Amino acid sequence: MATKRTAKEILTAYNGPKLRIMEVCGTHTHEIFRQGVRKLLPENIELISGPGCPVCVTPVGFIDEAIYLALEKNVTVCTFGDLVRVPGTQSSLAGARAQGAKVQVVYSPLDAVTYAKEHPEQQVVFLSVGFETTTPASCLAVEQAKEQGLENFSLLTANKTMPSAYHALKDSVDVYLYPGHVNAITGTALVESLVEEGISGVVTGFTAKELMTALAVAVVKAQEGKPFFVNCYPRVVTHEGSPEAQKLVTRFMEPCDTEWRGLGVIPQSGMRLREEFSAFDARKKFDIPPITGRANPACRCGEVLQGKCKSTDCPLFGTVCTPLHPVGACMVSNEGACSAYYQYGM
Ligand code: SF4
Numbered sequence: 170m171a172t173k174r175t176a177k178e179i180l181t182a183y184n185g186p187k188l189r190i191m192e193v194c195g196t197h198t199h200e201i202f203r204q205g206v207r208k209l210l211p212e213n214i215e216l217i218s219g220p221g222c223p224v225c226v227t228p229v230g231f232i233d234e235a236i237y238l239a240l241e242k243n244v245t246v247c248t249f250g251d252l253v254r255v256p257g258t259q260s261s262l263a264g265a266r267a268q269g270a271k272v273q274v275v276y277s278p279l280d281a282v283t284y285a286k287e288h289p290e291q292q293v294v295f296l297s298v299g300f301e302t303t304t305p306a307s308c309l310a311v312e313q314a315k316e317q318g319l320e321n322f323s324l325l326t327a328n329k330t331m332p333s334a335y336h337a338l339k340d341s342v343d344v345y346l347y348p349g350h351v352n353a354i355t356g357t358a359l360v361e362s363l364v365e366e367g368i369s370g371v372v373t374g375f376t377a378k379e380l381m382t383a384l385a386v387a388v389v390k391a392q393e394g395k396p397f398f399v400n401c402y403p404r405v406v407t408h409e410g411s412p413e414a415q416k417l418v419t420r421f422m423e424p425c426d427t428e429w430r431g432l433g434v435i436p437q438s439g440m441r442l443r444e445e446f447s448a449f450d451a452r453k454k455f456d457i458p459p460i461t462g463r464a465n466p467a468c469r470c471g472e473v474l475q476g477k478c479k480s481t482d483c484p485l486f487g488t489v490c491t492p493l494h495p496v497g498a499c500m501v502s503n504e505g506a507c508s509a510y511y512q513y514g515m
Contacts, residue, residue: 176385179208183388187213190387194348195504196375202513204377206493216508217476218395220334221348223299224251224397225474225498225505228428229462231327238294239270242246242455247281248296250274251502255402256494258463259275278310294451301354302327304440308421311449323451326441326471329427331494334357334440335368341476344387345370349402356410364396374402421446431471473506480510487511
């Protein structure tokens with residue numbers, strides 16, 4: 170009779186070839202550090218931080234567009250707090266605020282709709298970033314603004330979809346830890362189908378037990394020598410996902426090419442408002458000119474997001490670049506890899 174082994178026993182006993190496991194999601198990166206999971210792993214299991222932090226993958230040019238709206242078009246920019254400190258080419262939104270820009274921190278897109286309703290004299294733009302988990306809320310905000318007849322609310326979109334990143338990074342990764350909250354919306358059909366392209370992955374939740382289980386499953390399945398998919402988070406993630414959220418997004422948005430920090434433009438990996446909702450599209454409404462952002466050349470966020478280097482390989486890490494004085498987005502966001510290394514890895 171086969172003896173049962175704990176996840177920890179499976180992981181610590183692994184002595185096969187180097188296995189590169191990418192925790193795609195920034196929350197996974199932080200939880201893996203916080204729970205001390207890395208310390209339990211043998212050297213031949215390498216955890217790579219991936220591009221699943223929405224603030225981190227948002228390109229510099231997007232911050233520049235937001236600053237352009239705030240300073241040149243006198244728009245009130247509503248945003249999640251993290252984005253305020255992300256450096257643009259010349260300045261961050263915090264810097265723009267010091268120059269008189271109106272920048273309002275909100276906790277959801279619907280808060281921005283409420284703000285627009287309460288301030289009819291202001292044009293309000295919500296910075297819509299994130300993946301499949303946050304995109305439905307932006308669509309809901311447009312729906313509400315439309316229903317309420319608000320003409321002073323719009324979105325500056327940089328929404329992204331995860332599967333394109335899985336393709337883009339597949340050569341640097343043996344197994345993906347798929348983000349459970351994204352798959353709760355999308356379902357698993359898409360990532361299951363990636364197996365046919367040789368891409369392996371495990372969906373996981375966020376507790377230490379869930380992460381350890383998923384890592385152990387990844388190690389056991391990888392040793393079988395063929396591509397695989399396992400849903401280790403079935404209490405939340407189903408094959409179908411959330412049809413309501415999917416319908417909402419399909420009604421308001423359509424795929425488009427979009428730029429990812431570090432990964433460049435990935436075709437059809439973004440979401441933008443459909444033509445019929447262009448009154449809520451800030452780029453069209455305010456006729457934003459093409460803006461190409463330039464990141465600080467010393468910052469290695471792009472390579473960190475591709476798993477090509479660790480945060481600690483960056484010469485600015487922990488010296489010039491700290492959470493108080495971030496040089497790149499990965500040090501700003503609570504989900505950023507550099508921030509995780511700084512908080513837990515030093
Ligand atoms: S430590 Fe700072 S400068 Fe270096 S890659 Fe990370 S965010 Fe960029």
